[in-house]
Amino acid sequence: MATMLDSRTPAPVAEKPPVKARRRINPLQWNVAGGLAGWLWLAIVVVPIYWIAVTSLKLQDDYYDANPLALPTDPTLENYRFVLESDFARYFTNSVIVTVGSVGPAVLVSFMAAYAIIRGGAGSRFLRTVNGLFLMGLAIPLQAVIIPIYLIIIRIQMYDTLGAIILPSLAFAIPLSVLVLGNFIRDVPKELFESMRMDGATEWGTLWRLAFPLTRPALVTVTIYQGLTVWNGFVLPLILTQSPEQRTLPLALWEFQGQYSVNIPAVLAAVVLTTLPILTLYVIGRRQLLSGLTAGFGK
Amino acid sequence: MTIAPPVVRTAPPGSNNAGGSGSVSWMAWPALIAFTLFGVVPLLGVLVLSFSSWTGQTTDIPFSGLDSWRTVLADPDLPHALWVTFLIMALSWLVQTPLSILIGVFLAARHRYRAVLAVLYFIPLLLSQAAISITYKALLDPNFGLGAGLGFPFLQQDWLGDGTLALGVVVFVVSWQFIPFHSLIYQGGVRQIPASMYEAAQIDGAGRIRQFFSITLPQLKYTIITSSTLMVVGSLTFFDLIWVLTAGGPGGATQALAVDMYQRGFKANLMGPASAIAVILVLVGLLLALGLRRLGGRDQADSQLEGA
Structure with missing residues (x-):
């Protein structure tokens, strides 16, 4: 089942998941609490990182006007230039x-x-x-x-x-x-x-x-x-x-x-x-x- | 991060014939000298300096006996700093441990999509505490932060301006950075539990929840001890994070021991009392590490490592 997605990565041999395949279905699969925690945690991790990325591409003025999580309408590298100049x-x-x-x-x-x-x-x-x-x-x-x-x-x-x-x-x-x-x-x-x-x-x-x-x-x-x-x-x-x-x-x-x-x-x-x-x-x-x-x- | 010395077993006596130890001893010297100069000497030095009234501004070091210790021990700031340190330690343990176990178990199952999630989970571990704290400081800003922009009143509070909230933010940011690390440890621990145990439990008709509490948790005992030791002892040294996020404020609400030490030593130029606090920091750390180790049973020192 994993091989279907694998085609994306023309990766080294080590990329193959170890053992598995013939392994009996793991009871850990149906893990509701773990799944909830997992997906919730994903949001907690990804939202701030996403916010950092999109905000760094906005101009200061635009940042205050728009929804902070929206993609920049007018992406700019101006901030990066400013930082590099510092x-x-x-x-x-x-x-x-x-x-x-x-x-x-x-x-x-x-x-x-x-x-x-x-x-x-x-x-x-x-x-x-x-x-x-x-x-x-x-x-x-x-x-x-x-x-x-x-x-x-x-x-x-x-x-x-x-x-x-x-x-x-x-x-x-x-x-x-x-x-x-x-x-x-x-x-x-x-x-x-x-x-x-x-x-x-x-x-x-x-x-x-x-x-x-x-x-x-x-x-x-x-x-x-x-x-x-x-x-x-x-x-x-x-x-x-x-x-x-x-x-x-x-x-x-x-x-x-x-x-x-x-x-x-x-x-x-x-x-x-x-x-x-x-x-x-x-x-x-x-x-x-x-x-x-x-x-x-x-x- | 440091701590929780797992025991290194020296080579078994059988390898005595290794061409005479004298021929290898010299190889240990460079590391020994480097570590002695900047590890061992400072450790002794901090004790010596705690009996001085050095200001940090001059090169001469006046000694003043027990003055620094008297000052520090009589100062109500010390119990406060100990209390704050304890609160951060206890709360971050309470938040991190259940979540790390859940996520660790979740990640232990070999699924492609979970491996992809894991790639994202671990990003916070790579960032410096300074970068993380600066990000959260901006994100939580009541006027310019995420809450203000989204218009959620809940997010719009003055997170770093209120003592209780600020302490909560510190615990949250600590968890944000370190839950991935502990999940990784638990993932390894769960993967070492023999599958036959779960098969036997299934045959006996135990459900998922029963299996978790009767097999997974007990089997993770040593992993839990390792992870908790790292969490608890590591929490004594949170400095970068607190300093950048709140600088110990507001009103001392997040003034943990390490921050207290820095402020006395490098802001108030009182290196003597600051050194006394550093000694306390070392002692508390050692006591906690030893205590947690005893909890795991001393004779099991090795499997603590292997459980991780």
């Missing part, structure tokens, strides 16, 4: 620098640490302690330690730089990344490690030639999850930067709204522009993104 290209670049600069190194060092913990954890008290430390780290909320982070950043004279956002973002991405990557490295069959060792490979070589290819899906997942977290981060830029040149998108959006709060179409165009990159990513790699969102809780 230096959003710079904020976008800043967000890219911060995200890439923190998530890249974070995933790399987490991967190495996870490898070390899984490979050497049994024989090394040090590695078990490190593992315990990262587990504890999962429970530290960023907000609660923001004051000492602010102090450290001032002391190392990085206040009001992009690096000030990058360093704590990098550190706080580590615990969950180590946890998830460790879970996947553990699944690599021991025999493969053993045969690498027989072939005289070093641990460093084994890390890259064996563990890396075999855990690539997990690496992608972790990268996406952490990337989304850093991209959407608000607290660190708010506290650790000051000048407009160092703003990332969420902070810029907030400042923009403070400045032009009456011009709702422009504010919403800014909302669209800041989320467009993520939505594009969502369209391209939905599965990876969703598994990334539950990283660590699902595996």
Whole structure:
């Protein structure tokens, strides 16, 4: 039954729903309460998103006159032009620098640490302690330690730089990344490690030639999850930067709204522009993104 | 978001022959150093700073013993902030959990159209809390928002100007963003329930509702605990959302702990009391996480993870 709709998507093989087909009719099909909740929730999610999209295409004057949910009679990109002229290209670049600069190194060092913990954890008290430390780290909320982070950043004279956002973002991405990557490295069959060792490979070589290819899906997942977290981060830029040149998108959006709060179409165009990159990513790699969102809780 | 540390099992003793652990230990150092500098040191630092009267404006840090703690603990704002935090936590749990379970069960059935719905459901998860809050602030504006344009008197209230309503808006916006996440967790949980259990129940003549309460819910126990832990502990850290939406107002009605901390520290330049509140935030979070974990039975720590 699913194949009929499938023709729309000339998608990769993975697009096929797993198993099913021969499966007995699932009793979950007749689920009245679930169905009601499902459709109601759809409306609750879609109406605001639709409102954002149509409003961002209206002129401020038209917006006040007409029904806010009506399609724009005279769609315009004027709001987008206005937002782009407010230096959003710079904020976008800043967000890219911060995200890439923190998530890249974070995933790399987490991967190495996870490898070390899984490979050497049994024989090394040090590695078990490190593992315990990262587990504890999962429970530290960023907000609660923001004051000492602010102090450290001032002391190392990085206040009001992009690096000030990058360093704590990098550190706080580590615990969950180590946890998830460790879970996947553990699944690599021991025999493969053993045969690498027989072939005289070093641990460093084994890390890259064996563990890396075999855990690539997990690496992608972790990268996406952490990337989304850093991209959407608000607290660190708010506290650790000051000048407009160092703003990332969420902070810029907030400042923009403070400045032009009456011009709702422009504010919403800014909302669209800041989320467009993520939505594009969502369209391209939905599965990876969703598994990334539950990283660590699902595996 | 963070929290709910599921236990990582270190490699079983059998893998001892892995070429000597000394040869891999160095690989853990970069992560260890990075996390120590910006995770562990700040955690200790916040405790130290809670005994200071640092203003945040200067680089010298005068210590003042228990002054900050006395100030904070005697301040009626603290019980108020705790109460607001608790209200947001409890209400958002009450709204999110039943809906997430219902939607999770709904999405667990493998239907093409439900997969399409799921694609739409998850969009809020991708947006920053700043973007979501800004959108709702505009949408709920009594003069320029959706309600004013549509002419629905119900929607036209001063949502963010009234204390009770503002708290409701915070809970709604939290739910709007996070129900998809928890539905996803429940969807995974429901899909792991063996179909044979439902078959047996059908043979015994149990109806749909009976099956839900006798099979689905009990089987989801560990999923519920995981999801609730994330909800409850995560709700302590709502800052972006509240700050952008209401900045703690009106009249302190949405002044949760994290907002209180920010205002004392970075608005009133009282880093000592703000650090004391941060310590309280960490302690409350740990207590809740441990308490919920105990609820699930400590020996079952692993299946909590697998239930998710």
